[in-house]
Amino acid sequence: MLRPDSFPDHLAERITDHSASAACVSGGRFVIYWMRTAVRAHENPALDVALTAGQRLGLPVFVYHALSEKYPYASDRHHTFILEGARDVEAECVARGIGYAFHLERPGQRGPALRTLAARAALVVTETMPVAPLDWLTDSLAEAATCPVWSVDTACVVPMPLVGTAHTRAFAFRDATAAVRAARVSADWTDVAPHTPAFVPDDLPYEPLRLAHADIAAMVARCEIDHGVAPVPHTRGGTVAGYARWRAFVTAGRLDRYAAKRNDASIDGVSRMSAYFHYGMVSTFRIVRECTERGGDGAVKYLDELLVWRELAYAFCYWHDAPDTLDAIPVWARETLARHESDTRTRHTWETLARSGTGDELWDTAQQSLRVHGELHNNVRMTWGKAIPMWSTNASESLERLIDLNHRYALDGRDPASYGGLLWCLGQFDRPFTPEVGVLGTVRPRRSDEHRQRMNFPAYRAHVSRSAGLSPRVTVIGAGISGLSCARTLHDHGIAVTVLDKSRGVGGRISTRREGQWMFDHGAPSLRLDDARLARYAESWIQDGVLQPMHEGEYVGARGMNTLPKHLARDLTVKTGVHVASIARAGAGWAITDREGAAHDCDIVLLATPAPQAAVLMSTIEQPVAFAQSLAGVSMLPCWSSMIVFDAPPPALVSESLVGGELRTDLPMLHRAWRQSSRRGRSTDEAWVVHSEGGWSADHIEAEPADIASWVSDALRTQLQIAGDITYAVSHRWRYARVQTGLDDACVFDESRGIGACGDWGAAGATRRSHPSVERAWLSGIALAGRVLGRATSRSRPVP
Structure with missing residues (x-):
């Protein structure tokens, strides 16, 4: 044996x-x-x-x-x-x-x-x-x-x-x-x-x-993964790249200076080898031999970090039953953190942290380094980690966020050495410090403002703000959910992006119409965000007051459905009222012309519109784009959306049967209806939004909106058994509302020419129809952003 x-x-x-x-x-x-x-x-x-x-x-x-x-x-x-x-x-x-x-x-x-x-x-x-x-x-x-x-x-x-x-x-x-x-x-x-x-x-x-x-x-x-976290152009994977980085570190004399320079985050004083060690793309044994042979203060300090601190964390995780839980920090640390759980703190959501929105310049810059460059200088990581408990509810949430933000963005994430550093922020591998401070108690504090005074912060910020190798100018046509999710993802990776939309506001079909005291969510009535990749966003949007949970996993905008698109557009360059007429090749880039004759130049153009509209724009390009035929094969149904107000409610028995304020009927004219007054913050008047069935809407697509409003409001009054009068009735035509035949691919992209398209028609083939349309739009936009970012970082062969 x-x-x-x-x-x-x-x-x-x-x-x-x-x-x-x-x-x-x-x-x-x-x-x-x-x-x-x-x-x-x-x-x-x-x-x-x-x-x-x-x-x-x-x-x-x-x-x-x-x-x-x-x-x-x-x-x-x-x-x-x-x-x-x-x-x-x-x-x-x-x-x-x-x-x-x-x-x-x-x-x-x-x-x-x-x-x-x-x-x-x-x-x-x-x-x-x-x-x-x-x-x-x-x-x-x-x-x-x-x-x-x-x-x-x-x-x-x-x-x-x-x-x-x-x-x-x-x-x-x-x-x-x-x-x-x-x-x-x-x-x-x-x-x-x-x-x-x-x-x-x-x-x-x-x-x-x-x-x-x-x-x-x-x-x-x-692959069905998170396309919103891009590859890092300056850090290629593999043995060849790993040893090349190590040789550069040694031959430039930076190993010799490591002991003196390793804590200066504003210079390139560390080896940046942790991702290669994590995936074992280089041999730890070889690096240790070379350091031992070289000798000197720098090599001795480097070996201490590699052989003591790194291997301490590996062995701890090997011998501890739960190294990713609070059980992994000392009893004294758990007790002091628990005692200070009620201390005053500023609560930030996951999205605020992930997108560097805390207002703490050093912390936000450090998070930018993680998000864009996939790495965080170890000396700064300690201050970065110590701040998270100050913005979290308790120690458990702090650890969850430390793990999430590090593992999601850092190339060396999900590593025992990562856990060593993250747990240290909550007291592990350390001793109690007095006097006690707020939130952390006797866990060693590390204040961001004090750290900033000890360093050359402008130099560090410039170092982090350097381009990650991504420099294209991108124009997104369409400010619906797919366009905004695409643009936000690109923006968060340092890409210059502009969004153009023909409407007066953002959101597309995620829209809210206001008429006096009445508010109608006349586009998408609610959101379902079931995909695991969206869960962290949904949680943050609820905490930030962007969304409100409804029932059975559905959400509505806190101040109307367009609250979400407004939130997504907050940091973006968005130009509304721009109706694009044509797209033409201009050198290696694109010239976009609107109906007013104004030009909008860019390197990459992305169409985030209903597929039929995208196909029309594609037809203005002299040389056909490969995916144009695919877009032409997408079919979409229209929807008449009617906004109606009655001067009296339905009888009590009818009202009690309206679970969640929603009505469904077998009448194509009254396919689905939503009681707007059942939503928080709305007028108590009897206001409704009705969506007519797609086939019926198609049959009546050219009807006058006033006629549609009259037919639908009369039918709804009869269905609800309302004896009163119709106070208000208006209908809006969504010409491209529902995907009838979509694509299996989440998006389409011509990498060689720098043009692509996304929308809720993406990932809408026979195997994916269960995904809600808003969710499909969001994932499609992020997938297209991923294609752009992948193009910018693409390398067909390893570099020697």
């Missing part, structure tokens, strides 16, 4: 057996190395364990590397970085004669591929990553598999299994592991040679992605 303790010592000490007691290495067709966080084919202990096991069992070994759509905070940023790393490791495996098959989860390529493969394997080897979700994914596979599942520490010089306990102070960890560390810092690593020709099973349950020439941006765009 093959046991972990039968391996060479330098490998055996790194293995954790996750197998059920009954699992043993017997039978099976091959050994799988499930690659996740050691994305390299050199100095990789997990790969060496798999190859050694394969030799002893006489079985071939192959590398299964996968990227799910479902991991926490899955986004274009993380996906792109991982795929770039996968491209390098694929090439490295080819050079070493090791089989490698990458599984990118996407439409047509979903399903439990690993479990299917594990059922045929003799052994599954992966890396030890002691934080969610990878730790419980490992255990879950081990519970389901009939073969053993082992994880191997590929990240730490002092193997996590040898540490033995969750140390809570750096000095204690440093002293306890000193002898083990000293014996390993200079040790060379010899890679295990493959014993068979490169092997990949010929019956893989997925189509492996060939990465050498893959269009990574296009592949990422197909």
Whole structure:
């Protein structure tokens, strides 16, 4: 029987057996190395364990590397970085004669591929990553598999299994592991040679992605992930880019100056290697050897950060049951934070924090660094983290926000070292400090204003505000939800964007009409935001007083439905009353001409209008755009929306039957109706909005609005059994209100020419019709923004 303790010592000490007691290495067709966080084919202990096991069992070994759509905070940023790393490791495996098959989860390529493969394997080897979700994914596979599942520490010089306990102070960890560390810092690593020709099973349950020439941006765009967090242009994933950054750090003398300059956030004084360490794209062992050989104060300090503080956090997460909860901070810290829970504080929503809207210039600049550049200088991160409890309800929410903001935006997020830094902000790895302060109690304070005085803040702000490599001027035509979500996403990544709309205001069909004391939500009557990617926005909008919850997961605007689009447009350059007449190519960009003859030039033009209107604009372009035909195939139904006021309410029995103030009938003229007076902040007059069915509206599309208003108001009065008179009746024609035939793709984009389109017709094919139209519009707009940002950061090959 093959046991972990039968391996060479330098490998055996790194293995954790996750197998059920009954699992043993017997039978099976091959050994799988499930690659996740050691994305390299050199100095990789997990790969060496798999190859050694394969030799002893006489079985071939192959590398299964996968990227799910479902991991926490899955986004274009993380996906792109991982795929770039996968491209390098694929090439490295080819050079070493090791089989490698990458599984990118996407439409047509979903399903439990690993479990299917594990059922045929003799052994599954992966890396030890002691934080969610990878730790419980490992255990879950081990519970389901009939073969053993082992994880191997590929990240730490002092193997996590040898540490033995969750140390809570750096000095204690440093002293306890000193002898083990000293014996390993200079040790060379010899890679295990493959014993068979490169092997990949010929019956893989997925189509492996060939990465050498893959269009990574296009592949990422197909995945159902958060397209609102863009790749970072100046930080490419992969072994090649990682070692290039390390060499530049060393050869420029910055390693030698590290001890003196590492805390100055206004200069490039740190290595910026944490993302490469997190994904194991570079070997920690190699970096440690090189630092040890170089010597000097800078190298000594760098090694202390890498070998003590980083490995302290890894070992803590390995030996602690719940490193992502408040149970991970000391009792004294939990108690002092609880005692100060009622202290006065300014409450900021998640959206305010994410979009750098607190008004604290240093904090907002730090958050901008995270959001745009995917990184945060460690010295600033401590002040950034200490501020969040001041703006949160309690310690639990503080930790949730620390984790969310860091993991969502930071390329090194979801890492044990990240948890080390985040938990430190709430007292972990630290001691109590007196005197007590508000909110934090005896947890060490770190005030933003004091930090700002210690640094060259203008230089830091200039450093963060530098372009991330994204410089196109973008014009979005259409200020509905899709256009605004697209523009906001681009704006938040530092893109210069202008929104044009022919109407007097923003919002499109998310609209509210006011007539004296009456207010009518005559477009979309409510919102459903069921997609998990929108949950954090919905929560923030409720807290900010933008939305009000209704019933069964529905929301309405707090001061009319157009409250939301006004909120989205708040920071944007929006020009209303601009009716675009034509679009023409102008050099490498576009010339947009409105009906008044005014020109609006840009590098990229994005159409966020109903598909038929977009198709008309596309027809003004001399050379046809590839996706124009797709847009022409979208069909939309109209809707007559009628606004009606009666001078008396319906009988009590009728009123009681109107759950949520909504009426549905089988009459096409009265398809759905909403009682406006049942909404908070509205007049108590008997005001209604009626939407007529799409087919009926199409049949009467050219009717006079006054005739429609008369027919509908009479029919509604009869339906509601109202004896009184009709005080007010007006009808509005929405010519393109409901998607009849949409596209499966969330948006369309011609990358080579810089033109695209989005709307609620996106992701509206047969498989996605259950998504509410407003939700589809929002996701379509963000998806198109993601295509633009992906285009700006696209790189087909790694840079040497």
